[in-house]
Amino acid sequence: MKDYVNEIKVSIKIHDFECDASQISDILGIQSTDIWKKGEPRQPKALVVHDANGWEYEIIKFDIIYVGEMVDELVGIFEDRLENFKQLPKECYIQISIICFFKRGMPSIAFNKRAIDFIHKIGAEIDFDLYGK
Secondary structure, eight states, rough: OOOOOOOEEEEEEOOOOOSSHHHHHHHHHHSSEEEOOOTTSSTTSOOOOOOSOOOEEEEEEEOOBBHHHHHHHHHHHHEEEEEEESOOOOOOEEEEEEEEEEESSSOOOOOOOHHHHHHHHOOOOOEEEEEEO
């Protein structure tokens, strides 16, 4: 297994819905990369549990530094589904999650107007985490 210098994960996360996660996939017209139910452990052997149902579509890349390019790729996958977001249950909380793990250097963080506009239109918040490996 290769030892990567860095890893970036960018995702759309949808939380706080009462329906089955498959309904979120049906509404958005795309299969999730992960789902979880309220009360399930956050990690396989963890004591901490999820406090709400969740749906996620995630992109992971290694040995890159440009966060904005990955956000733009995520937007490209979902921007034709913009109207579908309006059909999500009203209680949903939508988040763009960006997680960076770096051994050396720092990520380059820049968002273009297209990405900012999309994030605003779906009513999402941005959560950015940066970790040294």
